[in-house]
Amino acid sequence: MKFFIIPCLLTVLYLSLQLIVKQTQNDLTLLAIRPTTFSFSPAPYPIVKSVLAAKSNALQKSQVSVSAKAYAIMDDESKVVIAVKNEKTRFPMASTAKIMTAIIGLEQFSLDSVLTVRSSSISGSIVGLVPGDAFYFRDLLYAMLLPSGNDAALTIADNYPGGQDAFIAAMNKKAAELSLSATHFADPSGIGEDNTTTVIDLAWLASLAIKNDVIADIVKTKRATITNVSKSKIYPLNNLNKLLGTDGVNGIKTGFTDEAGGVLTTSQKVENHSFIIVVMGSKERFADTQELLQSITKNVTFQNVALPFIQSSRFSQPRHKP
DSSP: OHHHHHHHHHHHHHHHHHHHHHHHHHHHHHHHHSOOSSOEEEEEEEEEOGGGGGSTTHHHHHTOOOOOSEEEEEETTTOOEEEEESTTOOEEOGGGGHHHHHHHHHHHOOTTOEEEOOOOOOOSSOOOOOTTOEEEHHHHHHHHHSSOOHHHHHHHHHTSTTHHHHHHHHHHHHHHHTTOTTOBOSSSSOOSTTOEEOHHHHHHHHHHHTTSHHHHHHHTOSEEEEEOTTSOOEEEEEOOOTTTTSTTEEEEEEEEETTTEEEEEEEEEETTEEEEEEEEEESSHHHHHHHHHHHHHHHEEEEEEEEEOOOOGGGOSOOOOO
């Protein structure tokens, strides 16, 4: 009996192993022909030509000669930083702080909201708004973003629920939400030297802002005319951005104070690709930016690379559409 059971057990074991091997082979065959469950899509990736591709700041070291203490060139679609100088150093941002003022204002007010000028006690670049006058929010955006009116920025903040202090708190809260960890706002106009950021943070902020349809339309405007609500006063406005409309430049904001020096955030579209260029602490902000724009044309090409989609926490917030 014992001699009969052992061969039976061996036979059963052999047949079981054969079944396992067969099933494994079938599974491997299915796995080989089954398409991947990961979603990949070709993305144009900026490639810096020749030896410049060795380091992200290779343009700076090899070909770019600018007066700016810090700068950054970022591909707007992939968010790849193509060239950078002093990316971790915080500098006063001057009137580029008004980019965030526009973002917070658009979250609170409709374009037809009527805001009242409450104070004129502000220095620097002003439009000449008179206390007591009322303006549509849309026109205040033009007054703030074209000639960089500090009085327009202050009016927007003064009409925010809770006033200027609450507005500044909202600016810093938004910066934290966007992971702009090196950015701090002290006033809505950027006139104070305590408004500080880095070129990288400022590039991300400019990239976000230019995707807002209202901001994009305003910052590409060279000249505009606004009035108060009663139409008793007329204000002709000129954009301070000398590069606007040249070499694909379509924005975004100038800035200058004695402490900050020249600051300029630029959006440029070349063929189907958009770039964000930032210079800070510059003696010649427009000439410096032109030099950086030329370096893009000479040294940057694109290659379609299959990359998985990765969403940055900086853009996890939904874009506001007024």
